[in-house]
Amino acid sequence: MYGNMGKILEVDLTSGEMEELELEEKVYRDYIGGSAMAARLLYERGDLEAEPLDPEALLIFMAGPLTGIGMSGSSRFAAAARSPLTGHYGDASCGGNFGPELKRCGFDGIILKGRSEKPVYLLLDEGGASLVEAEDLWGKEVYEATDILKDKHGKNAKVITVGPASENGVRFGSIHNDYGHAFGRAGMGTVMACKNLKAVVAQGKQKIDFKDEEAFKEVRKAFREAIDESITMQAMGALGTAANMEAMMLQGDVPTKNWSIGEWEEGGAALTGATLAETILTDTATCRGCAVGCKRVVKVDEEPYKVPEGPGPEYETLTAYGTLCYNNNLAAVAKANELSNRLGVDTITCGSTIAWAIESFEKGALTIEDTDGLELNWGDPGLVIELVERIARKEGKLGELLSLGSAAAAEKIGKGSEQWLTTTKGLEAPMHDPRAFHGLGAAYAISPRGACHVSNLMLFVEWGSIYFPEVGIDKDYEPMSAEDKAEAVVWSADWGVLHNSACWCEFPGLEMQTQWWVDLFNHVAGYDYDLDSMLECCSRGWFIKRCLQHIWGVTGEDDKLGPRIMEPLSDGMTEDSVPDMERMMKEIYELRGLGEDGKPTRETLEKYGLEELAEKI
Amino acid sequence: MSEYWKDVDELKTAFDELFKRMMEDPELGPKAEKLDQIVVYKYHDPEIQYWWDLTGGKKEFGTGEPPGEFKVRMSLSADDAHRSWSNKLNPVMAITRKKIKVDGNATGLLKLQPLLKKVAVIYNGVLDDQGMSDKKL
Numbered sequence: 001m002y003g004n005m006g007k008i009l010e011v012d013l014t015s016g017e018m019e020e021l022e023l024e025e026k027v028y029r030d031y032i033g034g035s036a037m038a039a040r041l042l043y044e045r046g047d048l049e050a051e052p053l054d055p056e057a058l059l060i061f062m063a064g065p066l067t068g069i070g071m072s073g074s075s076r077f078a079a080a081a082r083s084p085l086t087g088h089y090g091d092a093s094c095g096g097n098f099g100p101e102l103k104r105c106g107f108d109g110i111i112l113k114g115r116s117e118k119p120v121y122l123l124l125d126e127g128g129a130s131l132v133e134a135e136d137l138w139g140k141e142v143y144e145a146t147d148i149l150k151d152k153h154g155k156n157a158k159v160i161t162v163g164p165a166s167e168n169g170v171r172f173g174s175i176h177n178d179y180g181h182a183f184g185r186a187g188m189g190t191v192m193a194c195k196n197l198k199a200v201v202a203q204g205k206q207k208i209d210f211k212d213e214e215a216f217k218e219v220r221k222a223f224r225e226a227i228d229e230s231i232t233m234q235a236m237g238a239l240g241t242a243a244n245m246e247a248m249m250l251q252g253d254v255p256t257k258n259w260s261i262g263e264w265e266e267g268g269a270a271l272t273g274a275t276l277a278e279t280i281l282t283d284t285a286t287c288r289g290c291a292v293g294c295k296r297v298v299k300v301d302e303e304p305y306k307v308p309e310g311p312g313p314e315y316e317t318l319t320a321y322g323t324l325c326y327n328n329n330l331a332a333v334a335k336a337n338e339l340s341n342r343l344g345v346d347t348i349t350c351g352s353t354i355a356w357a358i359e360s361f362e363k364g365a366l367t368i369e370d371t372d373g374l375e376l377n378w379g380d381p382g383l384v385i386e387l388v389e390r391i392a393r394k395e396g397k398l399g400e401l402l403s404l405g406s407a408a409a410a411e412k413i414g415k416g417s418e419q420w421l422t423t424t425k426g427l428e429a430p431m432h433d434p435r436a437f438h439g440l441g442a443a444y445a446i447s448p449r450g451a452c453h454v455s456n457l458m459l460f461v462e463w464g465s466i467y468f469p470e471v472g473i474d475k476d477y478e479p480m481s482a483e484d485k486a487e488a489v490v491w492s493a494d495w496g497v498l499h500n501s502a503c504w505c506e507f508p509g510l511e512m513q514t515q516w517w518v519d520l521f522n523h524v525a526g527y528d529y530d531l532d533s534m535l536e537c538c539s540r541g542w543f544i545k546r547c548l549q550h551i552w553g554v555t556g557e558d559d560k561l562g563p564r565i566m567e568p569l570s571d572g573m574t575e576d577s578v579p580d581m582e583r584m585m586k587e588i589y590e591l592r593g594l595g596e597d598g599k600p601t602r603e604t605l606e607k608y609g610l611e612e613l614a615e616k617i
Numbered sequence: 618m619s620e621y622w623k624d625v626d627e628l629k630t631a632f633d634e635l636f637k638r639m640m641e642d643p644e645l646g647p648k649a650e651k652l653d654q655i656v657v658y659k660y661h662d663p664e665i666q667y668w669w670d671l672t673g674g675k676k677e678f679g680t681g682e683p684p685g686e687f688k689v690r691m692s693l694s695a696d697d698a699h700r701s702w703s704n705k706l707n708p709v710m711a712i713t714r715k716k717i718k719v720d721g722n723a724t725g726l727l728k729l730q731p732l733l734k735k736v737a738v739i740y741n742g743v744l745d746d747q748g749m750s751d752k753k754l
Contacts, residue, residue, distance in 0.1 A: 231712065235724040243724060250731030464710025476710070573731060 002211040003065035003525025004028050008041075009107045009129055011122060013195050014055060014114030018129055021111075029527045029537070030609070032501035033064035033108065035091045036541025038080035039448075039548060041111060042089075043613075048551055052084040052187070053169075053194045055115035061102070061160075061200075062109035064503035065525035068100030068208060068288070071220050072227050073508035075099055075287040078500055083186040083449065084194075085171040085349065085405050086426030088552035089545055090449050092174075092188045093500055094160075095287035096181030098202060101158035105204030116196040121149070121161075124202040134198040139164060141342040142176045143310075149201050157203040163344025165392035166193035170403040172349040176341060180295070180311025181287065184346040186427060186449050211526035219519045226511040227291055232465060236294040236507055237284070239273030241315040246272045249323070252436040252574030256323040257378060258355040259422055259433065259564045262572025270328035271318045280334055282309055292508055298334050304382070305331040313337035313347075319431035320351025321384050325358060332381030336388050343392035349405055352428035354387045356406040356420055357398075365415035372396040422562035424451035425554055434565055434579050437462040439477070439485035441579035442588060443492060445559045448545030454506055456496040461488050468514050470531070482580040486587030494538035501541055540608040543600055547610065550617035556598020559585055618662065621699045621752055625663040628695055629680070631752075632667065634743045635702060635736075640676040642739065645732060650676055652725045654688035660695040689721035703754040704737035 008021040031037040038060040050056035063077040077099030083090025102110070105124040119138040120131045137145050142163040149159045159178060166173025166189035173189030174182045183189065210216050227233050235243040248254050249268030256264045269275065276296060283297035298312030313321070313333055321336040322328060340347045360366040361376035368375070376383060390399035401409050407426045410418040422429040427450025434441030443456035453459050460466045462479045471491055475484045498517065499506050518534055521527040529537070560566075560581060568576045589596070593604030602614040622628045639645050649671055656669045668683035669676075677684075693701075697716050700706035708730055711717040741753050 231719050231723050234722060235727075238722070239724065244727060247728040247730055250728075464707040465713050467710070467713045476707070573734070 001025060001028070002209050003069075003521075004033065004108050005103050005106050005206065005208070007107050008109040008111060009124075010045075010111040010113070011129070011131070012114045013112060013116040013120070013131070013197060016116075016131055028065065028525070031541060031544075032498070032521075032537050033067075034062050034076075034501035034503035035078040035080055035093070036497055036501040036537075036544065038062040038078050038091065038109065039089070039541065039544045041109075042080055042082075043544060043548060045111060048616075050082070052082040052087065052191060055195070056113065057082055057191065059112045059188065059191045059195065060109060061112075063099045063102050064501055065527070066502045066504060066520060068103045069216070069524055070289040071223060072290040072292055073505035074289055076503040076505055077102065078503055079175065079183045079188040081188055081191045082552060083426075084190045085187040086450050088425060088554050089548040090186030090188065091500070091545075092183035092185045093454065093503060094175070094177055094181050094183045095505055096177035097288045098158045098160050098177040098181075098200075099503065100288050101202040101204060103204075103208060104206050105202050106206045110200065112192070112195055112197060114195065119196050119198050121199040121201060122197065123153070124200065124204065125153075126203075126205065137198045138167065142344050143179055143342050145199060146176070146179055149199055153201050153203060157201050159199055159201050161199035162189040162193045163342060163392070165343045165345045166190045168392070168394045168403070169194070170345060170392060170394060171405050171408070172346040174344050174346050176344060180341055182341070182346075184348065185452070187346070189344050208524075210524055212523045216520070216523040219516050219523065223512065223516060224291065227508055230511050232510060233292050233508065237292050239277055240284075240294050240296045240312075241507070242271065242273040242276065242318050244273075245315060245318065246274075250573065252569075252572050252577075253433050254319055254323055255422075255429075255431055255433050257326045258324060258359045258420060260359070260567075260569075262569035262574050264323055264326070264328075267323040267326070267328045271322045271330055271333065275330060276312065276318075279330060280307075281312070285311070287505070290505070290508065294507060300331045300334055302331070305329070305335040305385070307331070307334050307338050310338060311341060316431045317347040317351070320347050321354075321388075324351050324355040324431070325384050326378035327381050327384055328379075329381035332385060336385050339385060339388045339392075343388070345388065345392050348430055349428045350388060350391060351384075352422055353391070353402050353406040353409065354384060356410070356417070356422075357387070357402055358383075359420045360410075360413065360417045363416075365413055365417040370401070370413070371398045374398060419563050422451070422564050424561055425449075425549070425558045427451050429562060429565060430454075432459050433574065434561060435480075435569060435574040435577045437479045438482055438577075438579035439489050439584070441561050441565070441581060442485060442489045442584040444561060445581065445585065446489070446493060446588060448542065448549060451562070454496065455493070455500065456489065457492040457499070457506065458489050460506075460510060461492055465510055470514055471535070480574065480577045482583045485584055486591055489584065489588055490591045493542050494535055497538040497541040498534070501538070536608070540610065543605065543608055543610055544613070546600060547605075547613040547617050550599055556589075556594070556596070559598055619694075620696050622663055622695050625665050627749075628660070628663060628665060630747055631743055631749060632698075634747065635740050636667070636669070636678045638739050638743060639736060640678065642735075645735060645739075646676055648729060648732060650674060652729075654725060655683050655685050656726060657683055657687040657690040658698065659690055659692040660698050661692070662694050662696065665695070687721060689719065689723045689726055691723070691726070692718040692720070699752065700754065701733070702736055702740040704733040705754045708733075
């Protein structure tokens with residue numbers, strides 16, 4: 001097999017038995033790899049009745065055909081499971097070093113089922129796969145557990161591990177690769193910890209076979225030139241993912257004070273990539289094979305927010321722990337980020353839940369009795385850090401409540417607090433405001449895992465950084481309008497599947513041309529795609545995820561934005577701007593072949609060879 | 618062949634006044650000053666090169682060769698410049714679609730993108746005052 005390694009490791013943690021699955025090449029081709037393949041395997045091999053944290057529930061790690069091919073963006077791999085945060089389909093994507101190493105161990109993916117009686121970790125090396133006792137690792141923070149495993153297996157061993165938050169059953173526990181790279185969203189770490197699996201360690205030597213290596217090198221060369229010439233990639237390398245935060249703040253894109261105000265210039269200026277570079281940056285870092293180098297390495301020397309040198313906050317975290325909580329203290333945000341890495345929580349859900357809690361306290365839905373005597377106030381940098389710790393450790397009444405995520409916490413306390421939620425289908429919206437980009441609102445609404453900007457490239461379409469006339473993405477998209485958006489959202493959803501299944505980082509992915517994608521799949525994996533057949537496989541991936549949502553209880557009525565995001569703002573560039581969701585969803589349903597109930601019609605599913613799912617949804 | 622400009626003098630009349638008012642504007646002036654760099658706009662059809670010298674607290678502009686090394690140079694048609702100052706051209710989109718060629722680092726300049734709405738108000742005022750209201754977009 002080319003590109004892919006041809007084997008998927010299935011591990012039953014209850015019995016300790018392992019099996020190597022060999023799927024037909026057609027399955028790889030039809031589902032690309034990564035998250036779409038993982039969704040297929042969840043459907044085919046999982047117990048769909050199982051609750052997210054039941055032993056029978058599956059957790060799947062899946063690399064893509066392009067993982068580890070030594071190009072900028074090609075280090076990623078996917079995780080998928082029924083999410084303990086949302087109750088329906090969940091997935092996450094992680095860069096770093098582990099995905100390529102998994103393939104060097106000879107595997108495209110790992111399917112985990114069951115629950116080990118005692119804590120274990122999974123070791124993949126030249127000796128094969130084995131489960132190793134990990135009682136001494138249980139309870140250790142991410143950095144310490146990673147250090148111990150690297151000391152034991154060598155510094156070149158690649159590690160993914162969960163932290164105490166996942167072990168404690170926080171619903172949005174993350175999985176970390178080599179310290180700072182994370183499967184952040186949807187609680188994949190919580191599922192892993194529930195299986196008593198602390199970590200996976202990989203160290204291999206196998207090589208990827210290319211269908212046509214010389215032709216591949218031509219594409220790689222052209223892509224590298226595009227990366228080197230791109231001003232966006234230059235900015236990312238110099239200033240990180242928050243390179244343009246000040247401008248985005250003025251544009252109304254940066255959520256502030258739980259999405260209640262439209263502009264906070266001082267917040268944007270204090271937290272933007274340039275400020276970070278001038279103050280706490282000590283170095284930059286990169287995922288394997290990437291020339292962009294957007295990762296930040298930071299150090300804070302002064303108390304009370306002292307941070308030892310290590311992975312720094314990216315844009316989403318700077319916003320979630322910063323402007324969202326009306327906190328413009330960069331050192332404190334770096335501290336909260338470090339704590340989140342060590343304890344293993346998703347910073348987007350955690351920051352969003354904290355911001356929701358502060359507003360709930362301000363408006364009386366949470367009382368001082370509910371908060372164990374803690375005053376929750378806007379703009380309190382120490383509070384954000386304190387709450388990350390309490391949530392991750394489920395400490396006290398407040399820590400326990402917020403560890404559920406904002407939607408479940410609001411359901412529990414009521415008193416109108418659900419009006420301040422930003423969740424779609426249980427997942428807190430990421431840090432880009434659909435009131436500034438209306439198509440992005442529709443993208444959040446139809447995303448397979450709930451509000452998500454990396455499952456759909458609509459943000460970049462409306463920003464103006466994607467232009468593909470060959471697939472109809474060539475309009476002058478007015479960001480704050482529903483005009484021309486439905487078609488772009490549908491295409492962008494497929495392109496999101498492409499990125500997450502290939503598995504590719506969306507930032508360097510912006511510099512890819514459509515034909516390069518086709519060529520890469522063909523030269524690396526021998527998929528024999530043309531543009532249309534490649535897009536058909538992307539759509540298939542989107543539909544199987546959509547069907548899993550329906551199987552797990554999501555309906556068309558859930559295709560909407562959180563109530564807070566639908567409230568018009570009274571200041572800034574996006575004053576009075578609210579997406580016309582009704583119009584966009586109607587148009588998207590028609591284009592996508594969804595019925596009025598939001599479910600794919602039988603005819604639509606037949607088009608993608610998924611007719612068996614018509615009975616299940 | 619320009620859709621909006623009959624000659625370079627006409628363009629110069631409009632842009633000189635626009636840049637003057639921008640630099641004097643109490644909101645835009647300080648933001649431009651913060652860039653602390655030399656910016657060059659190289660227009661074609663008709664051909665003219667403008668520079669902004671925003672180094673060391675200066676807020677100067679002129680045509681021809683810049684007074685020092687530029688940090689970023691944007692090359693575009695004079696018509697697209699007109700669209701841009703009228704807030705009818707998304708700069709990111711124009712760069713992606715190769716309507717604007719960038720030499721150097723444009724990160725700082727892109728920070729001013731959200732201010733184009735305000736620039737357009739000033740620009741339309743300039744066009745009115747210069748008897749060029751028919752050019753307003």
